[in-house]
Amino acid sequence: MQEILKKIITDVLTSLYEPFWFALLSAFLMCIAYMYCYEPDNAGGGFKKMMLAWVKKFKKDAHFRVLFFWCIVTVMILFRTLLNRNLWMNPLSDVMGGWTFTDSKGKFSAEPVENIIMLIPWTWLLIVLKNRKNVVKKPVLYAIGAGFLFTLAIETMQLMLRLGTFQLSDICYNTLGGMIGGVMFWIFGMIRKR
Numbered sequence: 001m002q003e004i005l006k007k008i009i010t011d012v013l014t015s016l017y018e019p020f021w022f023a024l025l026s027a028f029l030m031c032i033a034y035m036y037c038y039e040p041d042n043a044g045g046g047f048k049k050m051m052l053a054w055v056k057k058f059k060k061d062a063h064f065r066v067l068f069f070w071c072i073v074t075v076m077i078l079f080r081t082l083l084n085r086n087l088w089m090n091p092l093s094d095v096m097g098g099w100t101f102t103d104s105k106g107k108f109s110a111e112p113v114e115n116i117i118m119l120i121p122w123t124w125l126l127i128v129l130k131n132r133k134n135v136v137k138k139p140v141l142y143a144i145g146a147g148f149l150f151t152l153a154i155e156t157m158q159l160m161l162r163l164g165t166f167q168l169s170d171i172c173y174n175t176l177g178g179m180i181g182g183v184m185f186w187i188f189g190m191i192r193k194r
Contacts, residue, residue: 004101008110012117019079027071028054034067063132070125077118081154085163092159092166099169115173116180119147123181139189140182147178 032050035057045053057064101109123143127136136142151174159166 004108004110007108008113011110011114015080015114015118016076019076019084022079023072023075026075027068030071031058031064031068035064063129066125066128070122070129073122073125077122078154080118082157082161082163085158087162088165089162091162091164094165095168097165097167097169112169112173115170116177119151119174119177120181120184122150123147123178124185127182127185139185140179143178143182143185144175147181148175150178151175 032054035054039057041053058068099112101112123146126146127139127143130136130142131139148171151171154174155166155171158164
């Protein structure tokens with residue numbers, strides 16, 4: 001059991017470490033684009049003015065901070081699932097695979113656990129972003145739907161671009177992770193109300 005836990009922790013931390021700086025830079029640039037689309041006050045004022053405006057917005061606006069962290073998580077997921085994959089000759093070669101904790105060689109695989117963990121923070125942050133104006137009335141159902149659609153889009157892109165394999169288990173496990181993120185948001189919301 002200790003070896004299995006060690007493998008899961010190592011795989012998850014490696015998955016977080018590899019794309020971190022790319023995700024951080026990408027999220028920073030996405031938030032700059034967001035800031036200048038919705039608040040173009042300091043557009044065209046030079047690099048220093050732009051950086052100061054970004055830092056000021058980050059310090060003052062909680063919604064902007066959540067957007068920044070959601071962008072980091074989104075880019076990390078896309079890096080792991082699409083951007084850092086090798087081309088496969090047949091992306092439909094293992095449609096029904098990935099349900100067990102062993103790979104094709106019989107070795108332990110933490111992939112099902114990683115697929116569940118991957119969408120928990122993504123759906124949590126998405127609901128926080130959307131719930132700024134109390135738009136999300138049923139966070140668990142919203143999380144299930146958002147997790148399913150996001151995963152389906154990723155799996156379809158993997159199929160179309162031949163990046164990895166299209167697997168039904170990934171859709172199921174990621175949707176489960178999205179549901180867990182929605183349940184956690186709902187539970188913490190209930191605790192905050194009390």
